[in-house]
Amino acid sequence: MKIKTKKNERQYELKKMITETPFVSDEELSEIFKVSIQTIRLDRLEMGIPELRERMRAAAQKNYSKIVGLGISELIGEIIELEVNQQGISFLEANREMTFKKTDIVKGHYIFSMAESLALAVINSKAALTGVANMKYSKPVSVGDKLVAKAEVFSQRNKDYIVHVKITVKQEQVFRGKFILVPLLNELKEEEL
Amino acid sequence: MKIKTKKNERQYELKKMITETPFVSDEELSEIFKVSIQTIRLDRLEMGIPELRERMRAAAQKNYSKIVGLGISELIGEIIELEVNQQGISFLEANREMTFKKTDIVKGHYIFSMAESLALAVINSKAALTGVANMKYSKPVSVGDKLVAKAEVFSQRNKDYIVHVKITVKQEQVFRGKFILVPLLNELKEEEL
DNA sequence: CAGTTATTAGTACCTGGTACTAATAGTATA
DNA sequence: TATACTATTAGTACCAGGTACTAATAACTG
Numbered sequence: 001m002k003i004k005t006k007k008n009e010r011q012y013e014l015k016k017m018i019t020e021t022p023f024v025s026d027e028e029l030s031e032i033f034k035v036s037i038q039t040i041r042l043d044r045l046e047m048g049i050p051e052l053r054e055r056m057r058a059a060a061q062k063n064y065s066k067i068v069g070l071g072i073s074e075l076i077g078e079i080i081e082l083e084v085n086q087q088g089i090s091f092l093e094a095n096r097e098m099t100f101k102k103t104d105i106v107k108g109h110y111i112f113s114m115a116e117s118l119a120l121a122v123i124n125s126k127a128a129l130t131g132v133a134n135m136k137y138s139k140p141v142s143v144g145d146k147l148v149a150k151a152e153v154f155s156q157r158n159k160d161y162i163v164h165v166k167i168t169v170k171q172e173q174v175f176r177g178k179f180i181l182v183p184l185l186n187e188l189k190e191e192e193l
Numbered sequence: 194m195k196i197k198t199k200k201n202e203r204q205y206e207l208k209k210m211i212t213e214t215p216f217v218s219d220e221e222l223s224e225i226f227k228v229s230i231q232t233i234r235l236d237r238l239e240m241g242i243p244e245l246r247e248r249m250r251a252a253a254q255k256n257y258s259k260i261v262g263l264g265i266s267e268l269i270g271e272i273i274e275l276e277v278n279q280q281g282i283s284f285l286e287a288n289r290e291m292t293f294k295k296t297d298i299v300k301g302h303y304i305f306s307m308a309e310s311l312a313l314a315v316i317n318s319k320a321a322l323t324g325v326a327n328m329k330y331s332k333p334v335s336v337g338d339k340l341v342a343k344a345e346v347f348s349q350r351n352k353d354y355i356v357h358v359k360i361t362v363k364q365e366q367v368f369r370g371k372f373i374l375v376p377l378l379n380e381l382k383e384e385e386l
Numbered sequence: 387c388a389g390t391t392a393t394t395a396g397t398a399c400c401t402g403g404t405a406c407t408a409a410t411a412g413t414a415t416a
Numbered sequence: 417t418a419t420a421c422t423a424t425t426a427g428t429a430c431c432a433g434g435t436a437c438t439a440a441t442a443a444c445t446g
Contacts, residue, residue, distance in 0.1 A: 007422090007423065035424075036424065036426080038425055038426075039423080039424055039425075042423085
């Protein structure tokens with residue numbers, strides 16, 4: 001018996017290709033593998049690989065919760081006041097996606113991220129580096145809590161910024177931290193490198 | 194002039210609804226708002242809201258990269274060794290999704306999350322609370338760096354755990370932190386509350 | 387009551403499929 | 417070599433969830 005390379009090999013490659021780049025249509029696949037669209041569909045059927053739309057739907061849903069949790073871009077919390085190089089205030093309402101599964105307690109890194117985000121915003125440098133942070137979580141945060149973060153630029157020695165961030169819920173401190181930030185090649189000029 | 198509630202209000206609610214639950218079809222929307230499908234489509238057109246498939250496609254793609262970055266569940270980094278209440282080791286390769294947009298530098302909260310994740314894992318309590326953390330980022334982390342986190346349970350006074358976490362890249366320390374963790378009603382019995 | 391806006395209806399068309407039937411090409415084996 | 421089987425391709429009807437467009441009707445407004 002000859003080794004049935006063609007079909008088996010193609011199906012193996014197909015599976016690999018779909019797991020690597022899941023948003024590829026049957027038509028594109030048929031062009032890549034130089035077979036008809038029907039062959040691709042038979043292959044998918046035999047291997048139980050769902051159609052493109054189903055794969056997209058699954059991917060979209062799996063991750064939907066994470067968008068909410070981690071914020072749309074790089075920032076956690078909403079900036080409501082900002083004086084560059086001086087101070088800033090951001091706001092965040094804790095939701096269920098930020099908690100541990102069975103409890104109402106917000107995970108620490110959301111608090112941290114909120115503080116870090118604001119610290120970065122206040123020195124107007126998205127591409128900055130968290131140097132040293134010395135911080136304290138004073139009180140647990142629960143779902144529904146309205147977090148207000150206040151950042152103050154304390155000092156600016158050399159090229160480092162020291163930013164203090166305090167987060168409060170109803171005037172009560174839940175977090176404080178000191179961020180040493182080193183801006184990186186963004187709005188800076190060449191000579192500063 | 195009468196307040197044009199109907200159309201304006203519906204469009205406002207529509208937009209809100211779609212941003213909250215983005216995977217809703219025009220047909221479902223038409224049932225919810227008790228208008229025809231055409232009306233829903235006109236509304237979307239006027240407000241520049243793309244069709245369901247486009248919204249799903251965008252969500253799937255936006256998040257496709259984040260899966261990689263944020264890990265499948267709640268954990269950042271892969272646990273490779275674990276002795277409950279004693280010590281644990283986790284691993285993470287820094288990728289582009291963890292960085293600031295134009296640089297190679299990994300954002301601080303990924304480092305923090307990796308450490309926190311491991312600290313939680315090592316006391317076998319997903320639902321624990323980060324009490325106080327005293328930490329230091331010693332060195333920036335870049336894309337491709339292979340991060341190794343080591344956690345040690347230092348002490349267990351009352352119901353608090355003190356866990357030390359060190360993260361290294363090629364034997365060199367990039368982070369250290371002390372986590373005070375208070376386990377919460379998960380694998381515990383009633384009486385402990 | 388005329389004019390404007392809002393809503394609904396309907397058609398043709400699109401993508402990216404499913405599910406099915408049927409024909410053809412290629413290979414294997416008695 | 418004829419027969420059997422597998423692989424591939426072709427084609428049809430159908431589906432969801434739309435776009436883009438035209439046209440008619442309903443509802444307000446001055």
